[in-house]
Amino acid sequence: HLNQRSEMLSGISHDLRTPLTRLKLQLSFLKDKEISKKMTNDIDDMEKMLNDYLQFSSSQINEKTESFKLDMLLKEITSHYEYNKINLSINDEVTFNGRLNSIKRCITNILNNAVSYGKEIKEINVILKKTMNNIVIFVDDDGPGIPDHEKENVLKPFYRMDQSRSQNKSGVGLGLSIASDIIRSHGGNMLLE
Numbered sequence: 001h002l003n004q005r006s007e008m009l010s011g012i013s014h015d016l017r018t019p020l021t022r023l024k025l026q027l028s029f030l031k032d033k034e035i036s037k038k039m040t041n042d043i044d045d046m047e048k049m050l051n052d053y054l055q056f057s058s059s060q061i062n063e064k065t066e067s068f069k070l071d072m073l074l075k076e077i078t079s080h081y082e083y084n085k086i087n088l089s090i091n092d093e094v095t096f097n098g099r100l101n102s103i104k105r106c107i108t109n110i111l112n113n114a115v116s117y118g119k120e121i122k123e124i125n126v127i128l129k130k131t132m133n134n135i136v137i138f139v140d141d142d143g144p145g146i147p148d149h150e151k152e153n154v155l156k157p158f159y160r161m162d163q164s165r166s167q168n169k170s171g172v173g174l175g176l177s178i179a180s181d182i183i184r185s186h187g188g189n190m191l192l193e
Contacts (some may be wrong), residue, residue: 010054014054016046017050020043020046020050027039027043063099063101065097066098066099067096067097069093070094070103070128070137071093071094073103073107077111078111081111081124085124086126087124087125089127092128092129098186102185103182106183109175115141117144123142124140125139125140125141126138126140154176154192155176155180155192176190
């Protein structure tokens with residue numbers, strides 16, 4: 001079932017790219033630049049959604065496991081959020097055996113969620129801890145939180161808790177679902193509090 005779903009999403013997303021590219025090309029010839037700009041923005045949103053679908057379907061594909069420094073990966077990822085205040089706290093060097101690109105996608109999705117739903121003046125705390133048996137990445141944002149009755153739902157594919165509150169209008173409700181899938185596939189758990 002998962003393979004069929006992944007192949008279907010990948011096929012649909014791939015097939016829609018060609019007409020979108022043609023539309024973009026045709027829009028560049030329009031004389032009314034205001035209409036052209038609005039329609040181009042809509043096409044850009046559609047392309048972002050397609051990329052989200054492709055990302056979701058590709059998260060099912062097996063990537064090779066490798067050993068990497070999780071602390072260094074967190075430093076690299078958080079450095080891309082220069083306009084948002086991200087406090088990174090790392091106690092130890094942490095070497096991790098896993099799928100590097102998947103873990104990077106997972107952390108990025110969680111941070112993007114924190115940035116999208118946090119307050120206007122962002123403050124996000126990211127803590128990496130290593131215990132005897134576990135590696136814990138704690139992400140704390142200043143957003144309104146997720147009600148208890150919605151915590152299970154937000155981890156489902158394509159579920160968006162409150163579309164009217166969403167600042168990320170082109171999102172399709174896959175970020176946390178992808179993150180949760182990646183964490184589980186590495187033998188971990190994602191806890192929402």
